[in-house]
Amino acid sequence: MNLLNPDYEKILLINTLKIREYYPLIGLGGWLLARKFPALGYEAPLWLQLIGAMMALAGFALEIWTLGLFRRAKTSALPWQGDKALIAEGAYKISRNPMYAGMLLLVSGLCLGLGLTASLIAIPFGALIIDRMVIRAEERYLTLRFGDAYRAYCQQVRRWL
Numbered sequence: 001m002n003l004l005n006p007d008y009e010k011i012l013l014i015n016t017l018k019i020r021e022y023y024p025l026i027g028l029g030g031w032l033l034a035r036k037f038p039a040l041g042y043e044a045p046l047w048l049q050l051i052g053a054m055m056a057l058a059g060f061a062l063e064i065w066t067l068g069l070f071r072r073a074k075t076s077a078l079p080w081q082g083d084k085a086l087i088a089e090g091a092y093k094i095s096r097n098p099m100y101a102g103m104l105l106l107v108s109g110l111c112l113g114l115g116l117t118a119s120l121i122a123i124p125f126g127a128l129i130i131d132r133m134v135i136r137a138e139e140r141y142l143t144l145r146f147g148d149a150y151r152a153y154c155q156q157v158r159r160w161l
Contacts, residue, residue, distance in 0.1 A: 052113020
C-alpha cells in the first residue's frame with residue numbers, strides 16, 4: 001500500500017478516529033469502579049465540585065465554539081467526511097486541536113468534580129493515545145488534503161496549546 005495514497009490515509013483516519021469514540025468511557029469506567037470499590041474514588045468537597053463543573057462547562061463551551069466554526073465554514077467537523085476548508089480562525093488560532101482540548105477539559109472536570117480517581121489517572125493515557133494515534137493520523141490526512149497551507153498553519157500554531 002502506498003502511504004501517500006489519499007484513500008489509504010482516509011481509511012487509516014477513519015479507523016484511528018474510532019478510538020476517540022471510547023474516550024468518554026474513561027469517565028464512565030472510573031465512576032463504575034468508584035461505585036464498586038469506594039477506595040478508588042473520593043468525596044469531592046463543594047469547592048472541588050465547583051472547579052470541576054467550571055472546567056467541564058469551559059470544555060463544553062470550547063466544543064460548541066469549534067463546532068460553530070466548522071458550521072460557518074460549511075465543512076464537517078468529522079474528518080472522514082472530507083474537509084472542504086482549512087479552519088485557522090477562532091480557537092484554531094491558538095491550538096490545532098481545540099476540540100480535543102475541550103473534550104479533555106470536559107472529561108477532566110467531570111472526573112475531578114465527581115471524585116473519580118481511577119478516571120483521573122486514566123485521562124493522561126487516553127490523551128496520549130489521542131495525541132499519538134488520532135491526531136497524527138488527522139495531521140497526515142490534512143497535509144495531503146491542504147498541502148503547503150496546512151504545513152504553514154502547523155508552523156504558526158501549536159498542536160495543543
